[in-house]
Amino acid sequence: MKNLFKKIGALLVAAVMVLSMCTAAFAAVTGTVIQVNNATGADLSYIQVIRPNATKTTGWEFCSTSIASKYTEALGVTDDQVAIQKLINNAENKADAATSSQIETALSAVISLGGLTKSNNPISVSNAGVYAINAADTTGKWSYSPMAAYVSFGTYDTATGEPTALSVEPVNAKRTPINITKEVVGNNDNVTEIGREETYKVTSSVPYIPLSKTENRYYKIKDTITGAKYVTTEENGKNYVTINFTMGGVNSQRKAEVKENADGTQSFVLDLSDLVKDEKGAASNAKANVEYSFTYNATVTDIKVNNHIIGYDGENEQTPEFGGGDSKLYTGQITLTKYASDEDNDNLTDNVKLANAGFKMYKVTGNDKKWAKFGTFGTDYKFIEWVNEESNATEVKTDANGTLTVKGLDVEKNGIEYFFKEVTAPSGYSLTAQDASATLKLGENVEKATDTISAGTHMIDTKLSSLPSTGGMGTYLFTIIGVVVMAGAAGAFFISRRKGSEE
Known part of the structure; x- marks a missing residue:
């Protein structure tokens, strides 16, 4: 990127060409526009800081005493023309030149004076000289430093030698x-x-x-x-x-x-x-x-x-x-609730919740099941990895409230279905053959997760059939049946013996 401040100095070098020109000739020059690159979304404003003056020793002058004071202060001098000469020396790499940092300081000081004119991009100008440009970001992405543009005499009338049009190179925005x-x-x-x-x-x-x-x-x-x-x-x-x-x-x-x-x-x-x-x-x-x-x-x-x-x-x-x-990333979690069956109650939430029910979780990938290993995460379970064998999977159990929560799971826009296989039934209940499942997916019309994605599922266990108690009615019933069977067997035995002796 070319040094824009050297362009300022280049403008001053052009004094040789304008010393013989009068102010009236400048007014007839065709204007031009300053294109500011890399300033999309910025509000631009500008002010001219240096203009031609054939009566000055350098051929140039500052556009106001306040602007001149900012430059002389930044360059450490007291005379306007000395300050401009330092700018020329900077452009020509001569001794006693203004430094780039001094020029930057002067530009910032001039911008702080105010009085700038708002403009679209590109900026339309009608006079040769140096322009200070300020850009205010509206996108929240950039911070701009003051910029400078050099507008030169681009073409001349071959008969009169007077300038007819202005020329300026695009300015590349200085932004952070x-x-x-x-x-x-x-x-x-x-x-x-x-x-x-x-x-x-x-x-x-x-x-x-x-x-x-x-x-x-x-x-x-x-x-x-x-x-x-x-x-x-x-x-x-x-x-x-x-x-x-x-x-x-x-x-x-x-x-x-x-x-x-x-x-x-x-x-x-x-x-x-x-x-x-x-x-x-x-x-x-x-x-x-x-x-x-x-x-x-x-x-x-x-x-x-x-x-x-x-x-x-x-x-x-x-x-x-x-x-x-x-950048934030989120995972999914599933809460499983274990209920006891109750044929007399159709309201599932009123059913007894069962603790110590053990499960192993898996998902289906192609034709294979991938089983989950977990670590403890407070009272919940945190996913660790997928394994190929069920024997290597972690058994997770419902707590005293009959629930278990597994966290750290993947979520897909179209949904991922996870299954829970019961491997340990609570005391007094039988294992449930049908696995429970839950699907983790983004909500409708939701493109990105902004928090944990949650899902829930449940399973109902059936009580084991009642067995007769020792000494109860069931004992008498078995005794009577046993006596009858034994008596029948004895009778059959004696009848068969009697028939055998008669023969």
């Missing part, structure tokens, strides 16, 4: 991102599952940092994650996350050390300070406003994931001076 776009690659609905490895993508632009900031000139990105762990590699006893960085179509790989924080979160700091300096380490805005992106991986460990990122100047890692953003 105030937000950072963060997304999970391939995940458009904000749902995930414990144990899943997700790829995060960060997109932003290199900030414009005033060249006056030469000491502690840093640009760093701090990323903090909750509910997940970065995928890392170990090197010399430290863990590093791999960063796949892309800028200007060029891919490279960086790394950042992962820090374990006292609150259970993890974080890393990616140092991008080389993007705001030149090869020799001097302050540079050559890459300002250039978009970049990078990706890294993290594994989900909890029922919600929050990933927070900020860009800062290396001095205060809590202040998002260069933008910030969040």
Whole structure:
């Protein structure tokens, strides 16, 4: 990106061409427009700060005494023409030149005076000179620095030598991102599952940092994650996350050390300070406003994931001076309620709820069942992983209220059906042959999850048939039946013996 302040100086160099021109000739010059690039969504305003004056030693003058005072103060001089000459020297790389930081300071001071004219983009102008331009963001994405445009005499009448038209090159907006776009690659609905490895993508632009900031000139990105762990590699006893960085179509790989924080979160700091300096380490805005992106991986460990990122100047890692953003992921949960059957009561909610009913959960993938392993999560169960064998699955049990809740499950827009197989019946009840099921899905017309997705299901157990008690009526009944059977058998035996002796 060309240095806009050198364009200001270039304007002053053109004094040689305008010294012989009169003010009346300038009025006949055809106007032009100033196009401000990279300013979509910004409200523009402008003010002319330098204009031609053939009577001045440099051929130029400031447009007002207040503007002149801001420039002379910023450049450390007392004479207007000396200040303008310093601007010319800057453009020609001569000694005793105004520095870029001094020019930036002067522009900011002039903008603060007010009196600017609002304009659409491009800005229509009718006079040669230097214009200070201010941009106010309306999108909540950018912070703009004051800009300058040099409007020159573009064409001349070959007969009179007088200028006939103005010319100006487009201005590239000087802006700093105030937000950072963060997304999970391939995940458009904000749902995930414990144990899943997700790829995060960060997109932003290199900030414009005033060249006056030469000491502690840093640009760093701090990323903090909750509910997940970065995928890392170990090197010399430290863990590093791999960063796949892309800028200007060029891919490279960086790394950042992962820090374990006292609150259970993890974080890393990616140092991008080389993007705001030149090869020799001097302050540079050559890459300002250039978009970049990078990706890294993290594994989900909890029922919600929050990933927070900020860009800062290396001095205060809590202040998002260069933008910030969040990415949140959510999981699903299912609550199963176990009831006792009651043929005399059609209202299920009035039925007795059964504790200590044991279940194993599974889902069907293709023709196979995948069984769930869980860990405890307070009084609930937190999903860990899917296994192929039922014997390796975790048995989860209803609590004293007859319910159990499993968390950390995947959710799909079209729904995922989960099944509960009863493997342990409460005392006095039989196992239920029909598995219970529940479906986790996003609601109608809901594109992205904004909280945990919940579903519920239930199962009814049947009481075991009653058995006769010892010494009760059942004992007498069996005794009578037994005596009758024994008597019949004895009678048959004697009759058969008698027939045998008669023969």
